[in-house]
Amino acid sequence: MSSSVAPAPVAVSWRPLVAACLGTFLLLVYTTIVTVALPRIGADLGSDFTALQWIVDVFTVALAGLLLGMGSLSDNLGRKRVYLAGLGTFGLATLVCGLAGSVTVLIAARAVQGIAGAAMFATILPLVGLTYHGRARARAFAVWGTVAGVGGAIGTVAGGAIAELLGWRWIFLGSLPLCAVALVLGFSSFTESERTGNRVDFPGIAAFTVAATALTYAVINGGDHGFTAPGTLIAALVAVIALVAFVFFERVSAAPMVPSSLFGTSAFVGVLVIAFGYYFAAFGAVPVLSHWLQGTTGLSPLGTSLVLTSQVMTFFFTSALISDRLHRYRPGAVLGGATVLIGLGCATAAAVLGSPGWVALLPALLLTGLGAGMVSPVFPAVAIAAVPAAFGGTAGAAANSSRQLGLALGIALCGTIYRGHGENATGGVASTMLCCAALAVLSGLVGAWLLRGHRS
Structure with a gap:
């Protein structure tokens, strides 16, 4: 008689999930962490409420405008490569935010944070999906979702506490060690995806980003100078033209960011x-x-x-x-x-x-x-x-x-x-x-x- 021995189960490494969760936590914390600290930032850098709005908004506009495009770019260049490039850039931009001597520099650095964050956000979940399978994948996604919720929610609380106890600059400087750890973990844990060679919808990416930015500017400028002010009207016109262009590009592109059929x-x-x-x-x-x-x-x-x-x-x-x-x-x-x-x-x-x-x-x-x-x-x-x-x-x-x-x-x-x-x-x-x-x-x-x- 022959007996068969069931193969021992393959151990699942959770190191890649830790890397993904840490990157996600950093990204989503910075969507809200400056909110409560805005009055302190304004007093220190001598900025008005309009400029303070852009400290928050420029990050979210860049993130929203480039998220879909970064997904296409990562398919073309490799998800691990795009994620690590985004994470490294995110860390450098965070350092510049902490050292910023003017509100203009802070807003510019926050924009770079948002662009880098889009590269991270577009690639983290696909990287997790490539790494885990079956029940392990379901568990990994559940853990990731919880961390994402905590990251987005805890920023408001942490920002106020850090601003009062240590000063607003430590909102940025304090996370640099975490950025370094996330970079090392990501480099050593993730497996590079195959490149698809698909075209990247650069016109669609540009049109959508311009539309989102111009519309946000029109709303903010309208509050400051009136909704019939030249700057507001020009921004609104640019937003409409960019949105029409986006729809056109998506309809004619061989590799659209969002296939027009989905809107049906x-x-x-x-x-x-x-x-x-x-x-x-x-x-x-x-x-x-x-x-x-x-x-x-x-x-x-x-x-x-x-x-x-x-x-x-x-x-x-x-x-x-x-x-x-x-x-x-x-x-x-x-x-x-x-x-x-x-x-x-x-x-x-x-x-x-x-x-x-x-x-x-x-x-x-x-x-x-x-x-x-x-x-x-x-x-x-x-x-x-x-x-x-x-x-x-x-x-x-x-x-x-x-x-x-x-x-x-x-x-x-x-x-x-x-x-x-x-x-x-x-x-x-x-x-x-x-x-x-x-x-x-x-x-x-x-x-x-x-x-x-x-x-x-």
Whole structure:
């Protein structure tokens, strides 16, 4: 008789996942970490509120505008190569941010951070997918999603604490050792992907980035100089022309960033609407709230961070505790309903008109954190499931790009509304949050309608 011995299971190395999670954490922390520190940065560098908005917005605009294009570029050049180049550039830009002697240098360095971040964000998940298979892949994606949520949420809290205890420059300088460790881990852990040799849609990348930047500039400049000012009108015209050019390039390109056929899928469009609306409403007003809490209510950066932590913690625990259960229900009901809930939460911030203190903001922060915690873990999977399997990566990247664009335009429009109230800062907060409420409710209803009948 012969006996067969089952082969010993191959041990799975989690070193590449650690490398991916560390890179993701660094990237997403910097989407929010400067928010609470903006007043300190402005006082130190002598900049006004408009310039401070660009410190946040230029990062998110670059990230949103280049995310899809970097995915195409990595297919052509190799994902590991593009990721490591992005991470190295991100570290150098972070160093320049920490040493910046003027707001202009800081904004420029933040733009480079955003460009490098797009290279990282576009390649991290494909690298994880190449490394792990079967159950290990599912586990790796679950861990990565949790780290991504924590990274994006913890930045607001960490930024305020660091700014008060160590100074705002340490927001950037303190992360340099982590950048170095992430670079070493990435170099030694990831396996290079095969190059596809596909063409890169450079015209589409340029047109989309110009459109996003010009539209953001038009909103911010309109708040400063009026929406009929020449600079505002020119920027708006450039945005329209660039958007039309983007649509044209995508229709005629042999290798478009986003195949035009995907926009004929109502569920895919619904996810884009949800991604834009929920991130705009839940987080676009955070710089305004930070400015109001420190300038009107007299809270310190650390105290402001602690108040905003209520949103962060609600987001985190909601995402961690019920995200698995949410996948059992219809995506339209979950994503649309949660986005409407964010809108209702934003509307409760009108309570500051009767009680201008941080306590009046708590219901808004808790409800928006709850709603965002429901949307965030669900919408990427729905985006991928909404299109043919061959376009799953593109759909996921497009959804993330829409989310970042929502944040960039949310910060711009909320800042414009806030500044428009002049010395009546409390009225500015109420108007800002009501605008977010209207957009979230509309996005939730439209998204739910587009997703009707779809199952992920």
